[in-house]
Amino acid sequence: MTREDEHIQARFAGSLGGFSLAVRFECPMQGITALFGPSGCGKTTILRCVAGLQRMAGRLRVGAETWQDDAKRLFLRPHRRPIGYVFQEAGLFRHLSVRRNLEYGLTRIAPGERRVRPDEVADLMGIQDLLERRPDRLSGGQRQRVAIARALLTSPRLLLMDEPLASLDRKSKQEILPYLERLHDELAMPVLYVSHAPDEVARLADHLVLLEAGRVRASGRLGDLRARLDLARDLGAEADAIIEAEITAHDPAYHLSYLDFSGGRFSVARIGLPIGHKVRLRVLARDVSITLQPQTDTSILNIFPALVAGLAENDAARTLVRLDLAGTPLLAGITRKSAERLQLTPGKRVYAQVKAVALVE
């Protein structure tokens, strides 16, 4: 397999009722890639182009296959693309029971291509008890789980999800998120996930394509992108970094858990997860301060040696500092006055003090 075979390469351009779109991006054929941006930035249109539901000029390669290539007059019709698509409002067929809805896609692929088993999926999505019901007898969260299961049963090579949580209330959202995580952990299926909710993206995505007004602003691994200064500056008080860590120990005496990452060890209030579990931590830039010497007479537990990687002035008063903690990026939001007093320049050795950290999964 060549490098291209493990990637999705997309290029689309066109206009749609006064809105113009011109995007080009590449993402890996594994994990969850979030198409992220404000409403109206074109993310759903891109997803529809990938599915073939909408046609714009361009080229689309998924792994070793080409689904669209205008130069060769090639355009695979949607029902010939090995995709699964989860729409925002579930879209269950109301004239069919849950079971028949699930079978709709399953029976339309060749028996040899059925890699996903119905009972496994029903288990994974927790819908075993709903099979004989009519769709109008389901709650919003249940419907969305059935829709996801129905898409999975076509054994897609690529799963497309268009804000599957957007139409749900908070409770149903909380009910579905764990299933999406299981999907991520248990099925090796690449997912393109459209969302405008930063917390959803922080929790689920591995890879990010950041969109703005029909253009790709940036794309890359989630951790790298979140800590990029130019992008983070726009987020203002919400600027943050996502750190992947592993639970390595619990301290029953102080009721703490220890989480290791490339730059050191976090101590946090005890987490009810087993040792060895991988978690994602979200650290807001405003919760990180910088010292030149390691402080010992402080209440802050999480202090890490770091290198200044870059600085960006937020406004007249504030500066955003990008730190490198042995490979893990972290953002610190400090005043411009402090930055000058500490004489922060790229390459300088400092200590990052992290006041608060949030678990995102």
Next chain:
Amino acid sequence: MPELAGIWSPIRLTLALASITTLVLLILGTPIAWWLARSKSLWKEVVATLVALPLVLPPTVLGFYLLVALGPNGPGGWVAGRFGGHSLAFRFEGLVIGSVLYSLPFVVQPIRNAFEALGERPLEVAATLRASPWDAFWSVAVPLARPGFLTGTVLGFAHTVGEFGVVLMIGGNIPGETKVLSIAIYDYVETLQWAQAHLVAGGMLAFSFVVILTTFLLERRIGRAGTDALNHR
């Protein structure tokens, strides 16, 4: 007790005419309704107007043109010539053609409305689940448009049973060939057989009432299972 021996032939003829006409209308009307519901072509409005014309034209106008078209010098006569006849007018086949044209809007319109109400989404969902357009039409569009098909079928049947003007123009009053119930009533009245006229007219009134009431009740039952094409939250 009035003399009713002659009544069975018009009843049989009316039922045969209405059944065959409805069947032909469903076969012809469904693709027309589908095209009208989904096409973006400019011709769409022209075709929609042609289909709707029988709603406003006096039946005698339609009947007149049909008489010309089906007669020995029209295309109908040419077709009849292939089969050894010389005209389709004043024949049962001619009645079927006339009834199909006359009842077309009553079948096409409800089915078109039902297809339009589906929207794009169920078909897109079907496509992402590997259904070809043809497959999706039968497995998704038609079942979801069931109320429209029910209404179209009943209206097409009932309207054919009730037509008079067109039949009189192109069918005349030939017992066993073109003498349907509505013509029979006219005949009874003309010949002052009031008792028979009362019986047939009353029977048709009751028939129409029962048919339409049944449709409304069925529609309500289907409607209760959800009226929009897909389940939103």
